[in-house]
Amino acid sequence: MELTGGCLCGQVRYRSTGAPLRQFLCHCRDCQRSSGSAFHHGVAVPREGFTLLSGQPAVYRSTADSGRAIARHFCVNCGSGLWNEIELRPGVLGLRAGTLDDPGLVPPRYEIYARSKAGWLVTDVLESHPDMTPVPKPTR
């Protein structure tokens, strides 16, 4: 699936051509703070199919709730968060779905860190996990 996106000011543009691996909402406190909103809508895509088309995002590194290192890429000009990389899942980028040109292509299938989900928020997803979801086992 081809997904294209970019930041608010347009300096950073990207394209992803791999099949999305996961489409989820994260309600962890770090994602709430980092996004300035109630949750993070993430789309995990293979790094292989990812191309930075323009711009040079900056990176903020911290330790996630899971205890793993997370690198959040953002535009230095407008501050939009673009994608995350976590140590737990090498070879995968977590696009911030709000930066996609068409976020409707990749609706969330499940949610994680529901224990810190906003009390007023009702979500229509297949699965809800109080913390991190288990890493899926290979199907082959």
Ligand SMILES: [Zn+2]
């Ligand atoms: Zn920007």
Ligand SMILES: [Zn+2]
């Ligand atoms: Zn999170």
